[in-house]
Amino acid sequence: MFPGAVTDRTDAEYAVVGAPLDVSTTFQPGTRFGPRLLEHVAEAFSDYDQHTGQQFTDLNVYDHGPIRPGDDAAEFLDFLRGTVWDYRQDGTVPLLVGGEHTVTVGALRGIEPDVYVCLDAHLDLRESYNGNPLSHATVTHHALDIVDRVVLLGARAGGKAGWERAERDERVTVVPPEDVPSWEPSFDSEDAYLSVDIDAADPGFAPGTGTPEPFGLDPQTMHRVVRTVAPHCVGFDTVEVNDRDDGQAATLAAKLLRAFVFAHADG
Structure with a gap:
């Protein structure tokens, strides 16, 4: 269970959904351990948020548990889409914990937001990669079949x-990394979905990810973006955390997930 996610399903305003898909990572695998790692490091966090004066345990967060993938990514994404759609119909904000970035496609299909905002080192605009049309390198390409517009924050590789x-x-x-600290969102009453690929962070801060890219974002900038975008969002995920560091990437991702909930509930 994600620490602090103590609400029953019927009362949930937010739902943590584990999505440990790990089939298309092209360099360092291990994203299947992401949900478990975030749960572990979050045990040390204070329940209280000084920015909003709220307690995480008071915000009606439910733990759905992990959706276990099989060998078929398309089948997994379809099941994930249905799960997210059910939460959306109930007015519950899904919080996906990956898993490789491909899981975002399932969430977008279930929610169908207007705008896709993504903190990411990579453009992910390939139609396929190594012959795989559901590679983690194709997420933005698929997003453009669903949303009206895409905002990529921190992209520096493609x-x-x-x-x-x-x-x-x-x-x-x-928006390149050097411009993200001064970036301000504009949504015009649009529903947004926020995805945090942990490789948006400079690998000096979060080395535990599949495809690290130098010259990235610092945690303070990512925190500001998450808190600024959250009030406009109908869904959130954090993805691409693996088990190849000492918990730095998982700790940052878990903190950003909680920051999203605090800011969304306060917005």
Whole structure:
């Protein structure tokens, strides 16, 4: 159980859903351990949030538990889509804990938000990678089939075709790492979905991720973005945490998940 997620399903305003999919990681696998790692490190966190004066245990957070993937990613995403859709119909905000970034596709299909906001080192605009159309490198490509626009915060890696697509597609906004601290969102009453790929952080802060990229964001900047975007959101995830560090990536991800809940509940 995610620490502090003590509410019953019928009273839930937020639902933590484990999504330990780990089938397409191209460098360092281990995202299947992400949900478990976040639960472990969050045990040490204070229940109280000094920014909003709230207690996490008072915010009606429910722990759905993990959805165990099989060998078929498409089947897993379809099941995840149905789970997220059920929560959306009940007015409950799903909080996905990955797992590789591919799980975001299932959540977006279940929620169908207007805007996809993503903290990420990578563009993820490939139509397929290594012959796999559901690779973690295709998430933004799939998002553009669902949402009206995409905002990528901290992106600093991608193939030539991806950068060219981002340049010509007016629905895509890429904010480079150096501009993220001053970035301010504008949603015009749109529903947003926020995804935190932990590799948006510089690997000096969060080395436990599948495809680390130097010259990334610091935790304070990511925290500000999460707290700023959260009040506009109908869903959230944190993804790409693996077990290849001493808990730095998991600790940052768990803190950002809680920051999302505190800011959303206060918004």
